[in-house]
Amino acid sequence: MSEPRLIEISPVTRVEGHGKVTIHLDADGAVDEARLHIVEFRGFERFIRGRLLWEVPVIVQRLCGICPVSHHLAAAKAMDMIVGVDELPPTAEKMRRLMHYGQVMQSHVLHFFHLASPDLLFGFQAPAAKRNIFEVLAEHPELGRRAILMRKFGQDVIEATAGKKIHGTGAIPGGINRNLPVETRDALLEQIDDMELWAQNGLALIRDYTMKNLDMVKGFAAFASSYMSLVREGDGALDLYHGNLRAVNSDGSAIFDQLDYERYHEVLVEDVRSWSYMKFPFIDTLGPKDGWYRVGPLARMNTVDFIDTPLADAARTELLETNHGMPQHAVLGNHWARLIEVLHCVEKIRDLLHDPDLQGTDLVATGTRRHDGIGVIEAPRGNLIHHYEVDENDQVTYCNLIVSTTHNNEGLNRAVKAVAVRALSHQPTITEGMLNEVEVAIRAYDPCLSCATHALGQMPLKVEIVDAAGNVIHQRTRDA
Incomplete structure (x- = not known):
């Protein structure tokens, strides 16, 4: 086998969590396998046991500061079942929906404009120092300004429905603990036309990028x-x-x-x-x-x-x-789909803000207690499952969480391999820009690795090149 090539790689940046990539070579030095390893563990499903059922919707959202509302609502839906509520009062149902649309909107806006757009605006091969939101703000100030204000709007919706922009308390077993004041509704409605226009502009941006680069998009980690x-x-x-x-x-x-x-x-x-x-x-x-x-x-x-x-x-x-x-x-099609969902959320938020049920006062329903509860929601990153069992003392005895990034685990690994094969097969020397393509493929899924593994900390990445005999022939680590 020829001498191993020097691998210069940045960590998987602009995602949430901690991971490692290994690239496995066969006897001829070609890529045989590439894996995304998730290497930290926090055991959230274990230490939620023993907590009281009404604490769970507040506790579990500490899994993440990016998509806490998704965990909050999935857990609340599971606890609705446990307290015997099959149908929420209209005000509670619509307040939760409004909270969720605000969450999906702000999360998608954060990912696309702050984390993914530098790759699209400046190119996968752009210097690492160029690929960040500050450069977007410098070269596209109006785009950056709108991105900040759109995310703020989504967070304002969350604050109005959950009580806080991050780690709120609005959803409770059987309903909600607040309605929407008229003055808050009116303040949000004053902004909704701008939100719709800017969502359409963002959608046009990614549509035009995709159509201009359609052959590349269809060939990039597409399977x-x-x-x-x-x-x-x-x-x-x-x-x-x-x-x-x-x-x-x-x-x-x-x-x-x-x-x-x-x-x-x-x-x-x-x-x-x-x-x-x-x-x-x-x-x-x-x-x-x-x-x-x-x-x-x-x-x-x-x-x-x-x-x-x-x-x-x-x-x-x-x-x-x-x-x-x-x-x-095409994995990069996720970006187009995200902006479609931003527009959808704005349309749904507009409709809900005009619904008088949001000012209702019937907030909580009751029912006959059950032992088992399952809540499922479509989080920004995909399907999210919360499953609990609660004993006669109201204490959790079982917890199972399947988060969006876990569902996507095999797809993430296949994307890493597809890009690694292309990068290592065509160039004798690997540049940082080429290896950014591995990150681009991972980033398209908007993974939340700390949600998936309940990891704690930043996102350093360890990269290893392993030969056919299992020997690590090159290793590089960079902390975030």
């Missing part, structure tokens, strides 16, 4: 897979807050459809592998080899029948037309 998401009961529309489970094959045909999410454990199996603390879920009937699937914005575009807001639905149709109306498999 067929199955997809899974919630869809609205009955008509299969996009519903980020509630619905039934649908999984489709790479051609869009159904694997299962309108499955009550309380039965998730009948169709999904969580596999484990020795080299990662993050599990590898798969669809049981297809087995671990063929049953892996993807979730997230692009998956939702591929699984739903339509979007019930007109501007976002037209944009989804245009996205799918890039693959003749069939599911779109």
Whole structure:
């Protein structure tokens, strides 16, 4: 085998969590395997045991400071079941939905404009010092300003519904603990026209980028897979807050459809592998080899029948037309899908703000206690499952969480391998810009590694090159 090539790589930056990449070479020095390892563990599913049921929606959102509302609401939905509530009062249901749309909007805006757009605006090969939000603000000040104000709007919606912008307390078992004051509603409505215009402008930006670079997008870490998401009961529309489970094959045909999410454990199996603390879920009937699937914005575009807001639905149709109306498999298509969902959230927020139920006073329902509760929601990064059991003393005895990045684990690893094969097969010398492409592929999933593994800390990355005999021939680590 020839001498190992020097690998210069930055950590997987502009994501949340802590990971390691290993690239395995065969006897001829070609890439045989590439893996994204998640190497920290915090055991959140264990230490939630013994906590009281009404504490859970507040505690579990400490998993993350980026998408706490998703955990807050998934846990609240599970606790609704445990306190025997099958249907929330209209005010509670709509306040939670408003909170969720604010969360999805602000998270998508943060990821696209602050974390992903430097790669798109300046190029994958741009110097590392160029690929950051400060350079975006310097060269595209109006774009940067709008991104900041759009995220602020989403956070203002969260604060109005949850009590705080981060780690709020609005959702409680059986309902909500506040309604929306008229003056708060009016302040948000004053901004909604700007939000819609700016969401459309952002969507045009990623649409134009994709169409201009369509061959590259379709060839960059693009591979067929199955997809899974919630869809609205009955008509299969996009519903980020509630619905039934649908999984489709790479051609869009159904694997299962309108499955009550309380039965998730009948169709999904969580596999484990020795080299990662993050599990590898798969669809049981297809087995671990063929049953892996993807979730997230692009998956939702591929699984739903339509979007019930007109501007976002037209944009989804245009996205799918890039693959003749069939599911779109290009990992970079997630960015286009994210901006479609930002527009959808703005449309839904507008509708809800005009709904007088938000000023209602019937906030909490009651029912007959149960032992088991499951809450499922479409978080910004994809499907999120919370499953709890609670004893007669109101204490949690069991907790299982399947977060979006866990669902995407196999897809993330395949994306890393696809880019590594291309990068190491064409150049005798690896540049930092080329290896940024590995990060670009990972970043397209908007992974939250600390959610998936319950890790604590920043995002350093350790990269190892391993030869066919298992020897580490090159290693590089850089702290965030």
